[in-house]
Amino acid sequence: MRLTRNDRLIQSRSRLGTYALLGGMVVVIGGFVLSMRFQRYLGYSMIALVLGLILYQIGGYNLRRFGRKQRPDEVLAAELKGFDDRYHFYAWELPAPFVLITPQAVYAFATRDQSGLVTIRDDRFSQRFSFSRIFFFMAQEGMGNPAREAQESAERIEKLIKQDLPNLTAKVQPVVVFVDPKVELDAEDPPIPVLDLKSLRKWLRGSGKGDGAKGFDYRSVEKVLDARAATS
Numbered sequence: 001m002r003l004t005r006n007d008r009l010i011q012s013r014s015r016l017g018t019y020a021l022l023g024g025m026v027v028v029i030g031g032f033v034l035s036m037r038f039q040r041y042l043g044y045s046m047i048a049l050v051l052g053l054i055l056y057q058i059g060g061y062n063l064r065r066f067g068r069k070q071r072p073d074e075v076l077a078a079e080l081k082g083f084d085d086r087y088h089f090y091a092w093e094l095p096a097p098f099v100l101i102t103p104q105a106v107y108a109f110a111t112r113d114q115s116g117l118v119t120i121r122d123d124r125f126s127q128r129f130s131f132s133r134i135f136f137f138m139a140q141e142g143m144g145n146p147a148r149e150a151q152e153s154a155e156r157i158e159k160l161i162k163q164d165l166p167n168l169t170a171k172v173q174p175v176v177v178f179v180d181p182k183v184e185l186d187a188e189d190p191p192i193p194v195l196d197l198k199s200l201r202k203w204l205r206g207s208g209k210g211d212g213a214k215g216f217d218y219r220s221v222e223k224v225l226d227a228r229a230a231t232s
C-alpha cells in the first residue's frame with residue numbers, strides 16, 4: 001500500500017494541542033487564584049474558567065488526533081499495510097482526513113476512538129452513561145455523528161474528482177471506523193458501513209470491495225488526488 005501523509009500538518013497541530021492544553025491549565029489556575037485572593041474579581045475568574053476549558057478542549061482534541069503515539073492515521077495505515085501498491089491511502093492531505101483508493105473504489109473514512117459498547121440505531125451513535133466517561137471526557141473525542149461526517153467527506157472528495165473527471169460514475173464510499181481495539185459495536189440499520197478496526201481488511205476484500213467491472217479508472221482518480229495533495 002502507498003501512503004501519502006501530511007506530516008507537516010500533523011506536527012503543527014500537535015504543537016497547537018500542547019500549547020492550548022498548557023495555556024488552558026494556566027488560565028484556569030490563574031483565574032482560580034485570582035478569585036481566592038480578590039473576591040471583587042470573581043467575574044473575571046469565571047471568564048478565565050470558561051476560556052481555560054475551551055483551550056483545554058482544543059488542546060485535548062488536537063493531541064488526541066495528532067499528538068499521541070497511535071494516531072488514527074497510523075492505526076489505519078498499519079491495518080491497510082498488507083495491500084499492494086494499487087491501494088493508496090491519503091492522511092490529512094485532502095478535503096477529507098482519510099481517503100483510500102483501490103482498483104475498485106474510493107473510500108472516505110471517519111474515525112472514532114471510543115472503547116466499550118457503542119450502540120448505533122440508524123444514524124444515531126450513543127454510549128451508555130458511566131462515571132468513567134465523565135472523568136475522561138476531556139481526553140476522549142466526542143461521538144458526534146460520524147456517519148454524517150463520513151458522508152460529507154465523501155461528497156467533498158467526489159466533487160474534487162469530478163472537477164477533472166466529470167464522466168466518472170463511481171461514488172466515493174463513506175465508512176465509519178472505530179479504531180480502539182476494545183470497542184464493541186451494536187449496530188442496526190446504519191446508513192453507511194460502520195466497522196471496528198479488525199473488520200476493515202475483511203470488509204474491503206469482501207462486501208465492501210466495490211464493482212470494478214464498470215470501468216473504474218483508479219489511476220486517473222489517483223492522479224487527481226495526487227495533484228491536490230501536492231498543493232496542500
